[in-house]
Amino acid sequence: MTHDEYIGHDASGLAQLIRAKEVTASELLDLALERVSILNPEVNAVVRLMEEDARAAAERGTPTGVFAGVPFLAKDLGNEFAGHPTSAGSRLTADIVAKQDTELVRRLRATGVSIFGKTNLPEFGLTPYTEPELWGPCRNPWDLGRTPGGSSGGSGAAVAAGFVPMAGAGDGGGSIRIPASCCGLFGLKPTRGRTPTGPFRGQVWRGATVEHILSRSVRDSAVMLDATHGADPGAPYEITLPERPFAEEVERAPGRLRIAWTTKPTLGPEVHPDCILAVEEAVSLLEELGHELSETGPQIDSDAFAHAFMLMIASEVGADMNDAETVLGRRARRGELEPVTWALGLLSKSLSAREFSSALRLLEREARSVGAFFEKHDILLTPTLATPPAKIGELAPAAVEQLQLRILGLIGSGRLVKAIGLLDDIAKHAFDFTPWTPLYNVTGQPAMSVPLHWNPDGLPIGIHFVARFGAEATLFRLAGQLERARSWAEQLPEIAKSILKTQGTAL
Secondary structure: EEEHHHOOOOOHHHHHHHHHOOOHHHHHHHHHHHHHHHHHHHHHOOOEEHHHHHHHHHHHHOOOOOOHHHHHHHEOOOOOOOOOOOOOOOOOOOOOOOOOOOHHHHHHHHHHEEEEEOOOOHHOOOOOOOOOOOOOOOOOOOEEOOOOOOHHHHHHHHOOOOOEEEEEEEEEOOHHHHHHHHHHOOEOOOOOOOOOOOOOOOOOOOOOEEEEEEEEHHHHHHHHHHHHHHOOOOOOOOOOOOOOHHHHHOOOOOOOOOOEOOOOOOOOOOOOHHHHHHHHHHHHHHOOOOEEEEEOOOOOOOOHHHHHHHHHHHHHHHHHHHHHHHHHHHOOOOOHOOOOHHHHHHHHHHHOHHHHHHHHHHHHHHHHHHHHHHOOOEEEEEEEEOOOOOOOOOOOOOOHHHHHHHHHHHHHHHHHHHHHHHHHHHHHHHHHHHOOOHHHHHHHOOEEEEEEEEEOOOOEEEEEEOOOOHHHHHHHHHHHHHHHOOOOOOOOOHHHHHHHHHHHOOO
């Protein structure tokens, strides 16, 4: 197979070629590894290789499963692979080796994917950009001076650069949808509880975080969700099973949907004109397709929501630090964590049980109000992000904030961290970039970013769609319709095609 043929297929297409014996799993693995070796020094999307495991699986003969033999990269957070470390993007946890596969990893393996490496991410998956001190910044294949988003930024960059047709991702505040928008990909966050979190966790970030993939095609996302969804033993809740396979929904007409749309940010103050234009064009397209559009959106107390969300995250970071300390058998050292993470850990120590429970209750009340909005609407449409992909370093704390955080870390007072309110200021800066996505992690509703627009600078702008709780089928039907009406399959960054010029098209 040639490189242009490899990047010209989605994962489902490659799997069909393997089943037809037109290409082997070993050949595809060779192509994927060559692309990583040539392009990763510039993109920095892959931080660990698991080549021996993938090679051994490929050499055992024709694999089985819906994606048998298709190269795959996993995010280095959330899912553990027996015998391999899970860094979580942190120096503290960089060398902690997993003793067993998590349930989602077990299901991924059952699809037959050839898992040959892990992708870059921010420390503990905390930020909407991927610039960890441990691994260094990951760069957007559409513009190497810009972020691929976060926290699944390495996975987004890897798919956009053509390393793999799909990669593992998780979403706790937008971490599938953000890189989907930044990298020109399809990214669906499933409903809370749709994919398993066991056997070590029940709710991740109090149920805000859900695992799935980033892909170039809608059908790959649907086929993978068919293979991985469903509760596992001891799950804290189960949701209604789909009426039919999600893969079938992609081909079905969505019918006439009641679609609310808005460009008014839920959490931030301003929206870039490119993102507004992208939504306006999407509204026109949807009207042409026969849907009913109305300009409106849910209303929440944005300041109270942002503060409560940060308190929840701070508490979870503190728990993550405790878990790591238990495994390591010692206390975490300040130099092993980035200043923001360390400050969140300090803040978690100063929070009372009353504050934590009150924050969760506020988030739950906002979720209830959003649920009422969807009684009258099938879909909500917004920009995925408030701006095009940000420049590397643009979203990180400013130098003065970094200095303040380091001083606070030296003092070691969580109460002082809380009193100064510096972390709220940093969170506000992040929410200015992601004003819509976190709300639907709290509500648990399924949401997706669809690559329908590129701005004059050639940067992708994602369109964000949210459906009712449990209604992934509605999103897949709509996404399939949009993909047929405005295909993005041919949209590839130049760096993904550059290997054809520098290395030739044949391996």
